Each structure stands twice: as C-alpha cells, then as structure tokens.
Amino acid sequence: xxxxALLVVLAALACLAAAETPADQLPNAVQEAHARALFKEIRxxxxxxxxxxxxxxxVAGNLRQAVRAQVAEGRNDQEIKAYLVQRYGEFILLxxxxxxxxxxxxxxxxxxxxxxxxxxILRARGASAPEARLSDAEEAKLRELNDF
Amino acid sequence: xxxxxxxxxxxxxxxxxxxxVALSAAGRLRGSAALTGAGEGAAxxxxxxxxxxxxxxxxxxxxxxFSVANVAANSHTAQPLFYKFTAAWGSHEGSMLLWCxxxxxxxxxxxxxxxxxxxxxxxSTVMVQGCLGVLFIGYTVFASNPLLxxxxxxxxxxxxxxxxxxxxxxxxxxxxxxGYVGMSVVFSLGVAALxxxxxxxxxxxxxxxxxxxxxxxxxxxxxxxxxWSYYVLGWGGWWAWDPVENASFMPWLAATALLxxxxxxxxxGAMAAWTVFLALMAFTFSxxxxxxxxxxxxxxxxxxxxxxxxxxxxLDILGIAAGSGFALFAWRAPKLPPGGLFAxxxxxxxxLLNNLFLSxxxxxxxxxxxxxxxxxxxxxxxxxxxxxxFNLVFGSLMGAVLLILPIGPLMAWKRGELVGVLxxxxxxxxxxxxxxxxxxxxxxxxKAFAGAGVALGVWLIGGTLTExxxxxxxxxxxxxxxxxxxxALPRGAWGMTFAHIGLGVFLLGAAIDGTGKVETAKxxxxxxxINAGGGYRLSLDSVGVVDGPNYQAERGTLTVTRNGAPICTxxxxxxxxxxxxxxxxxxxxxLRGVSDVYVVFGERRMGAxxxxxxxxxxxxxxxxxxxxxxxxxxxxxxxxxxxxxRLRIGLPRxxxxxxxxxxxxxxx
Numbered sequence: 001x002x003x004x005a006l007l008v009v010l011a012a013l014a015c016l017a018a019a020e021t022p023a024d025q026l027p028n029a030v031q032e033a034h035a036r037a038l039f040k041e042i043r044x045x046x047x048x049x050x051x052x053x054x055x056x057x058x059v060a061g062n063l064r065q066a067v068r069a070q071v072a073e074g075r076n077d078q079e080i081k082a083y084l085v086q087r088y089g090e091f092i093l094l095x096x097x098x099x100x101x102x103x104x105x106x107x108x109x110x111x112x113x114x115x116x117x118x119x120x121i122l123r124a125r126g127a128s129a130p131e132a133r134l135s136d137a138e139e140a141k142l143r144e145l146n147d148f
Numbered sequence: 149x150x151x152x153x154x155x156x157x158x159x160x161x162x163x164x165x166x167x168x169v170a171l172s173a174a175g176r177l178r179g180s181a182a183l184t185g186a187g188e189g190a191a192x193x194x195x196x197x198x199x200x201x202x203x204x205x206x207x208x209x210x211x212x213x214f215s216v217a218n219v220a221a222n223s224h225t226a227q228p229l230f231y232k233f234t235a236a237w238g239s240h241e242g243s244m245l246l247w248c249x250x251x252x253x254x255x256x257x258x259x260x261x262x263x264x265x266x267x268x269x270x271x272s273t274v275m276v277q278g279c280l281g282v283l284f285i286g287y288t289v290f291a292s293n294p295l296l297x298x299x300x301x302x303x304x305x306x307x308x309x310x311x312x313x314x315x316x317x318x319x320x321x322x323x324x325x326x327g328y329v330g331m332s333v334v335f336s337l338g339v340a341a342l343x344x345x346x347x348x349x350x351x352x353x354x355x356x357x358x359x360x361x362x363x364x365x366x367x368x369x370x371x372x373x374x375x376w377s378y379y380v381l382g383w384g385g386w387w388a389w390d391p392v393e394n395a396s397f398m399p400w401l402a403a404t405a406l407l408x409x410x411x412x413x414x415x416x417g418a419m420a421a422w423t424v425f426l427a428l429m430a431f432t433f434s435x436x437x438x439x440x441x442x443x444x445x446x447x448x449x450x451x452x453x454x455x456x457x458x459x460x461x462x463l464d465i466l467g468i469a470a471g472s473g474f475a476l477f478a479w480r481a482p483k484l485p486p487g488g489l490f491a492x493x494x495x496x497x498x499x500l501l502n503n504l505f506l507s508x509x510x511x512x513x514x515x516x517x518x519x520x521x522x523x524x525x526x527x528x529x530x531x532x533x534x535x536x537x538f539n540l541v542f543g544s545l546m547g548a549v550l551l552i553l554p555i556g557p558l559m560a561w562k563r564g565e566l567v568g569v570l571x572x573x574x575x576x577x578x579x580x581x582x583x584x585x586x587x588x589x590x591x592x593x594x595k596a597f598a599g600a601g602v603a604l605g606v607w608l609i610g611g612t613l614t615e616x617x618x619x620x621x622x623x624x625x626x627x628x629x630x631x632x633x634x635x636a637l638p639r640g641a642w643g644m645t646f647a648h649i650g651l652g653v654f655l656l657g658a659a660i661d662g663t664g665k666v667e668t669a670k671x672x673x674x675x676x677x678i679n680a681g682g683g684y685r686l687s688l689d690s691v692g693v694v695d696g697p698n699y700q701a702e703r704g705t706l707t708v709t710r711n712g713a714p715i716c717t718x719x720x721x722x723x724x725x726x727x728x729x730x731x732x733x734x735x736x737x738x739l740r741g742v743s744d745v746y747v748v749f750g751e752r753r754m755g756a757x758x759x760x761x762x763x764x765x766x767x768x769x770x771x772x773x774x775x776x777x778x779x780x781x782x783x784x785x786x787x788x789x790x791x792x793x794r795l796r797i798g799l800p801r802x803x804x805x806x807x808x809x810x811x812x813x814x815x816x
Contacts, residue, residue, distance in 0.1 A: 040535070040536070041534070041536055043532045043534065049388070049390050049391065049446075050388075051535070089530055090529060090531055090532075091530035091531065091532050092532070093532060094532050094533070094534025094535060094536055095537055096533055096537060101527060101529065104515075105515055105519050106537075106541070108511065108512075108515055109509070109511050109515065109541055110508070110541075110545075113504060113505060113508045113545070113548075116504040116507070116508070117504065124492050
C-alpha cells in the first residue's frame, strides 16, 4: 500500500505544474493561441486528471508538439480531435462527444429542469388559487418570525 | 502507553455509540426521560472517547513515535512541529478519525443543547446520530485504526507528502470535515422527522441553524482548499473540476438548496417533504465524497489518501445510511401533511425555482463526475468528462439561478407581483448591461464570457443592494430614519445580503481572472528580464540555495516592475524534500489590489541562446483574489445569520413552541 501510494504521488508530481516550454511555441501568435485553446480540451493520458495544457509529463509534451504541428498545417479542430481519438480513443477528449451514447450526460440535467417545471405546473393547476393576501393570522406569524 | 489508552478510548467510543442508539431508542419507545437522558450522556461520552483517541494520535505524531504505523508512514523527525501536528489528518486513517471526532462532537452538542426540541424528535435525532457514529467509528476501529503499532518500528518516518506541508492545507481539512459532517446533524434531524411523521416550522427552525453552521464551515473549507491548490500546485488555476473538488462541491450545492428551502418551510410550512429530502441529500453527498476521495475509483490530481479495498467498506456505509434514510423517506414522506399554498408568482415560487435549478446543477456535477464509471460499466467505453463539460452545463444552469436570484428577496410571500419587483430592479439591470457591455468592449482578450460573467455579478450585487435599500426605505424617508431601519434589520437579513454580495464578488473575479489570465514562460539567467502580462516586467536578480527544516531549495529573487517603477520582490522557490525524494514549488505571489502577479520557479534548462538558466513561469491573474474573497463573504454572511437572536441557543425554545402552536392550527 505504501509503495502504491508513493507511486501515485510521484505520478501526480510528474504531471503537476503547467508546462509551456518557450522554445516550442509556434511563431504565428494566432495559431499558438488556437493550439493553446485545444490543449485545454485534451487529456494528458498518463496523468491523474489533467489536460495537456497543465501537464509537465513527457507524453503531454509530445502531444502538444503533435497538436501544434497539425495546427501549423492548417487543420481544423475536428480533424485534429479525430486524429487524436483514432490514436488514443475517446478517453483523450475532456469534452465528451455529443453522441447518442452520451446524450444522457449532456441532456440529463436539462431534462431534470423540464421535468421539475412540468411537475410544478401540473401542481399549480391542480391547486386552487390562494387568497391574494396573507390572512391576519399569517401576518401575525410572520411578524413573530421576525421576517427574513 | 498513551497510544494504547487512545485505542481503548476509541473502542470505548464505539461501545458508547451503540449504547447511545439503544438507550435513545428504548427511551423514545417507553417514554422514559431517564433512558433518553442516558442516551444523551452516551453521546457525550462517545465524543470524549474519540477526542481522547485523537489526542493520543496527535501525541504520537508530535513525539515522532514511529512504532505507530500511521506515524511512521506520514511523519518525519525533521518535519516542523506544526506539520507533525497536522500530519495527524494527512492520511486516510487519521482523516477518518477527524471525521469521527466531528461526528461525535456534533452529536454531543445536539444531545446537550437541544432542550427546545420536542423530546420525541430529540430522542430520535440522538438515536440516528448514534447510528452514524456506530457505522463510522466501527469502520475506524475495525478497518482503519490509526493507532495500530508495528512489530518492527523504523528508525525514521517516511514523511508527510510535501505538497501537504503548507499552512493552508494544514487548516483546510478541519473546516472541510466540520462542514461535511455538520450535514450529519441535518440528516439525523431529517430521519427523525420522518420517524415522528412531523415536519413543521418548529422542525425547520432547528434545521436552519445546523445547516447554516455546516454550510459556512464547508464554504470556508472549500475556499481554503481552492486557495491551497491555487498557490501550492503552481498551475495558476484555482478550480479544475477534479473529482475530489466536485466531491466537496456537491454537498455544498445541496446544502445551499437546503438553506433556501428550509426558509420556506420555516416561514410558510410549505415544501416540507422537499426540505427533508435535501436534508438527507446533503449528508449523502458528504458520504459519497468520502467514498470517492478515498476509494481511488476515480483518478484525481489530489489522490493522496486512497485505498481501494476499504473504499468498498465506505461504499457499504454509504449504502446503509443513505439507503435506509431514503427508504424511510419513500415510505413516510407521502404522508406528511401538505404545507401552505402559494401563487405561481411569489417568494416561495422564486425559492422553488432556485431549488430546481440548483438541483439540476448538482446533478450535472454528479453526472459529470460519475459518468466515466457509468460509461465504462454500461458500454465499456473509456470516456473523460473534463472542465469543458462542467463549464458549459453547470455554468448555464447556474446562470439561470443567478438571473432569478435578485428577484426572490424582493418578492412578497404567498403572492407577489413580478412587474413591481422588476420596476425596482431596473437600475441594477441597466448597470449590469452597461458594465457587461463595457467589459466586452474593452477587456483584453475580448470574450463574451467575461462580459456575461461581469454583468451577472453586477446584477447580483446591484439587486442585493436594491433589496437592502427597499427595506431601509432609502430615498423615501430621511437619511436618519433609513439608518435607523438598517440598524434594526434582523441579522438574518444582513447574512443574506453578505452571502449574495459575496457570490457577486466571486463571479466578478472568476469572469475577469478566467478570461484575462496571461501566462508567460521563459528560460532566464541572472540579469535577464521577462515581460509578463498586465504590463509587468520581472528581472532575475539572483538565485540562491536555502536550507529549510526538512528540505533544500533553490530560491530565485526577482524584482517586479511596472513602467520602470519597482513594485515588489518575488522570491519563488523550488524545494527538494530528501525524505521522500520529492520536489515541490513554492509560488511567489505579488498582490496588486485584488490581482496577483504569480511567479513559479522551475528547473534549470538551456535557454534559447544556448546559455543555461531557470524556467520561470509568470501568471498575471487579474482580480484573482476576489475568487477567494467572495466565498469568505458568503461564509461571513452565514455567521452573521447564525448570530441572529432567534437562532441563539436557548431562545429557539420559546420561538419553537410558538411556531409549533401555530403549525398545529389550520394549514392556511
């Protein structure tokens, strides 16, 4: 257990601290910014949980160079991501694809809002409209509660 | 000897927790004050036992007693005394004991102070809290005892992970755990209410202060943790949507929803079942967090106390506690009496809407965190869910919460008037749009997110101030009268004002820092200069070697200037800890107003021109401190709210009786 924990810590350390070696940057500032934006969406596959933008690991450095090279060739985001997925699988994308399989992930939270709103509307229709104002007893109770 | 006494105290606490459950249950069933009183005594005894065990562990750490396995694995004689002390909760076993300390601590406070609670409800609450104690103390005794000895004590310990040797790390777990475990009281109150079949204003009045305590402490804990990651990990960011971070964020979100729904239940008797549901949910998320963080089931950058086998045990505990809680909920909640009615346009509805979106946002965090596991199990696909998903989905749902936030407090209870409220908020809306547009036009680089985030922040702060001005009748009465009214406002109102303004401050910081951050990296030799973002220029004056208590460091001394004028001297370090062979970075922060010039000193490298130098990374983090200041204001708001006279210990009794009497009357 001790050694396992230590390895984990060492692996994490290898990946910590953002990596941006100045010598590797693309000369074209627009392309470099484009590449940097892409780095944030690509996972460092050997790290604990980091993008290649944050990671200091060697693999991350290689991936950065690969992405930069493709950006320099004028490929678009989709082509570059497709290339990475082909080599490393979907695991490498920090933004999961919007596929049928991932629909639950993307739409689930919004469906909850819709379902909740539906329940509330049905309830509001079912309930009789309350009196417009607080009754005297309620006013007294609110005063007692010192308002919020 | 002291360690053995600690072990004994730990087992004693386990036995006392069992007694706490049995005595409280028997007392509740027989209606015997003597038995329930004995149950309360057992609760206090369990706390004393755990406190003694914890003291023994700290003693073992401070005296570097390496015959204790946990001390040998997590401490070192060269470690400064402060970090020997805090290493006590730096490991799995130690942190679980801290968890138990908080759990029994809360349990004994409920047992000893809850005199205003109806006795049946109190006996049931103490019983449920005892059940949680049995589960967690049992886990500590049988599977995770930090006080176990080793047969062959090593001469030297393995040292605490250097990343954790930091003052902010040292103090953040106690806050975090007091927050997580504070939710246990709310959980116990919720289960007890379901057992008693009674959820009314008196009950909600007891839930609110406890959830406020837990929420405020959790807010501080998360903020300290985030600040720690900001300046210890040296990556320039403050939140990565990492599973461990999400694990602490989910209970916070549930508790935030709970605070708001408990208000409705307290004032109007409505949404009772929902409030109970959230009360159960908040602690369930805490337990889920404990499981996720320790099981290693999800990969995380913060993984330092993990152990897969015991993770299963924690999952069992989660299943037993949450499972029985929610089963009871499914059985009893439909029988709870319905609360007061309210119109679709009312304060109640606004708070309900807030809860709906907050819940959906919580589910987004939960889904995103667990989805890699689900996808693996369901269709064998390895999928990553990272910051882009959370920013988009969580961000848009929270955006909806923030849009309706200023409207709620201005709305009347039961039936409100939307047009009137919006008329009073027009200037806040105008200010938000104008400032947002200005930021969009002039902030570099131009990002829609910066404009939208700042607009929302201004909307929150403006809307909250409007509400305050309305209460004081500013502009419609004399200044003296307005001041008098402000002073007379209940503390609860001030608490809300601070919390909402804090949220706005946080949002401003997150929007400007998130879009305006500039990173510069350069290999520099002594005498070289770096042109960083924000117009700052740094020059490396010297590099020296520093001998720390348990590390050696290379320290760079850099002068930070702006337009030729010296601003400050930054002394970042790169530290090497021989005990574990690890290297960490000590970031230098040069505070400029609420912004930071953030300097990381890296390893030796060959520079571009072939001369050797050091890789220095500089971040210009505009408004970054507001990200941490905002949540502290929120926690301060929680504290102010707690100091309200009607929430103080002793007073709730009279109020609870009055509220209880009112609740016994007709629902309307």
